[in-house]
Structure formats: structure tokens, C-alpha cells
């Protein structure tokens with residue numbers, strides 16, 4: 558399980574690019590200081606950067622307003638890094654939308670220069686870029702992950718609606734490194750998935766349950 562990863566684009570970063578990261582802009586739906594609600598780091602304070610744009614199209618998506626990047630403002634990486642630093646958080650979560658629709662080299666370079674730890678939440682359906690400290694892969698059958706992401710996965714988090722999703726979870730887990738944290742998360746509006754998951758985790762204790770605790774607690 559890699560503590561960090563280097564992609565081709567970030568490894569090749571030269572001095573000129575290094576000085577230019579501040580100017581790179583990203584379409585951003587929202588960025589805010591909150592509590593990570595789900596997955597391995599649930600309960601930890603974190604600065605969230607929700608990049609706009611998604612081409613995956615999950616019908617049950619709860620952030621559909623993120624899909625069209627063109628309706629969201631472009632914000633310079635420098636402004637995003639400054640906001641994360643001012644929050645006092647040591648962790649930044651880059652999420653979406655599908656954040657890998659954008660080249661994350663500049664943003665992650667700036668965040669690391671500021672000494673922040675970077676977590677990524679992705680479907681893995683676009684090429685991996687940037688230096689990431691913790692990769693959470695949430696694969697979606699609507700647009701499958703690229704095989705190149707699997708060696709970098711620290712946490713596999715599969716949203717479950719039906720039994721088919723449990724089979725899909727195992728299929729993806731088989732591609733992940735040994736030691737990857739394996740999480741099953743009930744889809745929020747599908748309560749019938751809960752008994753399925755509980756039974757499955759009891760029978761397969763190498764899996765854990767992830768809950769969207771921020772929704773339970775109304776943490777914005």
C-alpha cells in the first residue's frame with residue numbers, strides 16, 4: 558500500500574512548472590472545512606475541495622449539481638491552498654464530481670508545499686495525476702476504473718444497493734494491493750442494503766462498513 562504515489566506528470570515536474578502551480582485554476586463546486594464523514598478517516602477534521610465535472614453518471618448520485626463543470630467558477634490553486642491553510646486542517650480531501658477529470662499535479666504540489674496531507678476520493682475512471690497520500694477508490698459500474706489506479710489504492714469503498722454490488726466489490730478488491738482497507742457503504746436512500754451489508758461483513762470480516770455519518774449528524 559503506497560504512502561504516496563508519483564505519476565508520470567508529477568515526476569516530470571521541472572522548476573518552471575514548480576513555480577507555476579499557483580496559476581493553475583480548477584472548476585470548483587465548493588470548498589469548505591468540515592468533518593470527513595465516511596470511510597477510513599471518518600470523524601477527522603478535513604478541508605474539502607469539491608472539483609466540478611463528472612462523466613460517470615451514477616443515477617443515485619447525491620451531488621449531481623457537480624456534473625457540469627462549466628457552471629462552476631474556476632479558482633486558482635493558490636487560492637485553494639491558502640484557504641486550506643487558513644482553516645488549520647492538516648488534511649485536504651480532493652473530491653468531486655470526478656476529480657481525476659482534471660490534472661491534479663499543480664494543486665497537489667501546492668498543498669504539499671504547504672505541508673498538508675492529501676486524500677483523494679475517486680471513481681478511478683480518468684487517469685491518475687498528482688501526488689496523493691491516501692487514495693480512496695469508489696468504483697462505479699457506469700464508468701469502470703482504469704486498471705492503472707489499482708496499485709495506488711489505499712481504501713476501496715463500494716456503494717451497495719443490491720447483492721450485485723457485493724459481487725462488484727469483490728471483483729474490484731481482487732485488483733487492489735494486499736492490505737487495502739475494504740469498505741462497504743449503504744446507498745443513503747436504499748435502506749434495504751443495510752441487512753445485506755451486515756450479513757456480508759459478518760461472513761467476510763475482512764470487509765468493514767462505511768456510513769455517511771455527516772448525513773446522520775447533519776454536519777454540512
Ligand code: SF4
Nearest residue numbers: 611613614615618654
Ligand atoms: S462518480 Fe461520484 S460524482 Fe460522479 S455521478 Fe457517481 S457518485 Fe456522482
